[in-house]
Amino acid sequence: MADPVKLTIDGRQIQAPPGTLVIDAAKRAGIEIPAFCYYEGLSLQAACRMCLVEVEKAPKLMASCTLPVAEGMVVRTETPQVAQARKATLEFLLTNHPLDCPVCDKGGECELQDMVFRYGAGESRFTEVKHHVEEKQWSPVVFYDAPRCILCFRCVRICTEGMGVGALGIVNRGVLSEIAPNHGDHLECDECGMCIDICPVGALTSGAYRYKTRPWEMEHAGTICTHCSNGCKVTLGVRNHEIVRGNNRDHSGINGEFLCIKGRYAFDFFGHPERLQSPLMRIDGKLQEVPWSRALAAVAAKFQEVKGRGGKFGVIGSTRTTNEENYYLQKLARQGLGTNHIDHHRSGDLVTLIDALSGRPNASLATTADLYNAKAVLVVAADLASEQPFLSFQVRANYRHHQARIYVVTEKAVREDAYAAAVVRGGVDGVESLRERLAREPELAILFGASVKGEELRKLVEFGSSLSIPVKYVCLLDYSNSRGAIDMGLMPELLPGCRPSEQPGMTIPEMLACADLDVLWVIGANPLARGQLASANAFAVVQEMFLTETALAAQVVLPASSAYEKTGTVTNVTGEVQRLASPLRKMGTKPDLEIIGLIAKEMGLAPLMGPWDAGKVFDQIRQTAPGYNLPLPAIASGGAAQTAALNGRVAAPSRPELIQSAANGLFESGTLGRYSKILHSVLEGRGRT
């Protein structure tokens, strides 16, 4: 490491590594220099002149966002001359600015507003008529109001560099300059809203949030996105018991500033008019609303009766419910109902991976941070940009910031091709042709899709070991708690923590095909969208948010809360456990944890189950599920903790034939996606519904 450079900023002695920009060196010393165009992690632009500072011996003010530190440099960030320059810059930025702060979405959290307030540039010498352009809608998500734009290029850079999409450009010149979308009058892009989030002013606004509220009228709750397995932290802005905004407000958590369209905008299932708000029971052949007490009593009575005569239960859990709910469910099923017929929809062969990793000292599971830091990344049989948006962002950021080598082995073209060190078109066998190059890497992170399972997966791990370098793996999964469903033992062959079950029960296809099944209990899943229930007399109990195909076939439907109405934890695709916050509750619904607890209570099983309190259940998990004895403060404070490695064989048959990814694209998300208007409108706009 080169010696640090010593310099003085605002009279303080500061050290910084050579090459550090003055603006960053100041920031690290707690001195904030105003900036519009500078944005950490993106290429330099030096377009706005807000960051001007005085540098001793320099003849004029310098832009600190492009000025590297130098030995003995003396910098002053707030002098009358600097303030005067910033004031003049602001006066320029406001020449054509509409100053419609009272109706602008950004009002109250606008960087331009803040700066004008700070430097008091309230007067203007310009008396010319302001140049006005009408606002434009570019997609269901993105609106652009050119007069408010200060041409900082942040949106263009985040889209091109951060997202790898490049959907935005800057057209015309001078006073006519404005941002333009990639298809003339509209956008065709990821609709991630990153450009909107990064815009310092109200020039880019979102279809979901615009004109709904003033920022200070919201309450904020930091929770975890309920869509895909990547587990992004999202701040829900809540007003009048409705969610009006999603963003990652303080950039904390594993995902920093990143969110895809689903985390940012597809919270609208919450308020969908078809949301179930009352229990339903089949009376005279029709599902009719009944009070909770009646529905729960009917379920408990049926469960009791079937249990009493040794009948057959089938329990199907969810890939979106919390770890606590999953744990509680399997406990009630196994210890209360006495059945091992419990399963969930499997989207990746994690079990085989854990088994194959045992006894390999140089192999482990990667975290999302590893994908940003690994010297080399290999993507096998997966379209990250479409199906694993945050992981794709991490890998791209790793390439941009650390020049990591990215290797791609996929059947079809993927976004990673554009910056990959090598691309192989074909199946997983294609990794062989990369052997020599990969073996020269100091370390490697391998991400693989659902099609790599069973023996093929074992071969891949064997290949990884044969490279004789440290290798970390990510087994890609579908939903927000697909990983937790495995870990909590929602599988007939596995108990929590991947311990084998002594008497493996039926899998989902076996339950559905079982002609004498007495009870089918489904929690947040829709197996009948794909399969048929063979048993004509099965009593189906369904906990759901909507009347899905499965709910429509039920005897009793219990309206469940969504993840945004729950407390508890979820485990993302890389095994990182994070906490949900519940800013609100849909009237009439109950969290699945409570529903399961109430059924148990009705059956007289409350002492066995313990209270339906997420914290208490997590204590049980910590004690019984290997890997989950995690540091609580990390999780409780809104961070993530990776589950510990199991380091041992998983003595149960893996069932690769049951693994099938839903392969949700950017605008799909299973049942929740079906009830998200914003995802629909994007798909409709592209003629894909």
Add this chain to the structure above:
Amino acid sequence: MTFSTELEAKFARLLASYPPGRQRSAMIPMLMFAQDELGCVSAELVNEVARRIGVTPVQVEEVLTYYSMLHRKPLGKAHVQVCTNISCLLTGGAELWEQACSRLGIGHKEVLPDGSISLEEVECIGACSWAPAIQVNYQFHHFVTPEKLDRLLASLRNENPHAV
């Protein structure tokens, strides 16, 4: 998109004259030469140039909309550019501009219905020493007087863009 063999040869030379990975530097000359051949920069051309130099179409749009010498709509066969910047202004450029407009009955960036002549008021074209100056396609006309301009326009109307 296919171009004439001459243009293809020009493109090939251009693309070879930048170091590997810097082919995007050929964007402006490619657009200029293609515009000369096709009469304007069409959406199809934008996509084609983007593809050949490995950028997105919107990146070509950025350049295309920045430079006033690149045009989306076809110009006249003779594109008459009258300079009204400082040297020409002092020597009668503004009057020449007025005269051209009224004789042809068209204005800035407009084209005669028969497509023979288009008109544009331009900034300094680098001919200050011989002001007032007018440029027709790539040809310069120096020390232009009202009479010279009339003769020029008349000859251009005879569909002979290079005659003076």
